[in-house]
Amino acid sequence: xxxxxxxxxxxxxxxxxxxxxxxxxxxxxxxxxxxxxxxxxxxxxxxxxxxxxxxxxxxxxxxxxxxxxxxxxxxxxxxxxxxxxxxxxxxxxxxxxxxxxxxxxxxxxxxxxxxxxxxxxxxxxxxxxxxxxxxxxxxxxxxxxxxxxxxxxxxxxxxxxx
Numbered sequence: 001x002x003x004x005x006x007x008x009x010x011x012x013x014x015x016x017x018x019x020x021x022x023x024x025x026x027x028x029x030x031x032x033x034x035x036x037x038x039x040x041x042x043x044x045x046x047x048x049x050x051x052x053x054x055x056x057x058x059x060x061x062x063x064x065x066x067x068x069x070x071x072x073x074x075x076x077x078x079x080x081x082x083x084x085x086x087x088x089x090x091x092x093x094x095x096x097x098x099x100x101x102x103x104x105x106x107x108x109x110x111x112x113x114x115x116x117x118x119x120x121x122x123x124x125x126x127x128x129x130x131x132x133x134x135x136x137x138x139x140x141x142x143x144x145x146x147x148x149x150x151x152x153x154x155x156x157x158x159x160x161x162x
Contacts, residue, residue: 010160011096013108013153014067015084019046024124027085032154035062035111035147041090063119064098065089065142073135086128089119089142096159098143105162111151112162115143 017027018041034042040061041048047061065087074082084092091108101115121136 009096009100010158011066011093012159013091013155013157014094015092016153016155017085017088017090017092018044019088019090021045027088027090029085032152033090034152035150037147037150040147044090047090059116059146060144061147062091062113062145063089063142064091064093064115064145065119066093066096066098068094069140069142073132073140076135077129077131079129082128082132087132087136087142088122088124091153093159099139101161102143105148106145106159107162108159109151109153109157111147111153112149113145114148115145117144118142119144 016030016033018030018033020026020028033044036042036048038061039048047058047063067084070082070087070092074080098115099118102117104115106113106115118139119136119141121133121141123133125133125136
């Protein structure tokens with residue numbers, strides 16, 4: 001039986017980023033990340049294995065945002081660009097509406113995520129450019145995901161509903 005969805009939305013991984021040990025320091029760019037189910041990205045010091053409620057991992061394991069959204073925000077603020085990793089998302093994407101996949105399982109590389117809610121923009125966004133945080137409200141800030149199936153994600157990998 002073929003479980004694929006014809007004409008399902010798809011995109012690709014544009015860039016990958018890890019949080020450094022120092023709070024607030026710039027994210028580190030990388031070409032590939034390893035994901036562990038229920039824990040997040042190996043080497044991401046902010047979210048990996050973060051405790052949640054007793055006997056249940058914290059759901060915030062991976063953050064994603066579209067480069068198209070970032071480009072729209074930059075243009076609205078009069079900036080030529082906002083560099084990859086500056087908005088502090090682990091995975092930046094191209095060609096896919098992440099919010100349309102909320103509540104669904106999504107394959108990214110060989111891993112499977114559950115997109116469960118929009119990201120909440122923090123005050124660090126206004127450190128990039130005053131007004132960015134407000135622009136990122138109201139469903140324009142990417143999504144939060146938990147890792148359902150472990151795997152490897154590389155820059156250029158496809159993103160599609162699972």
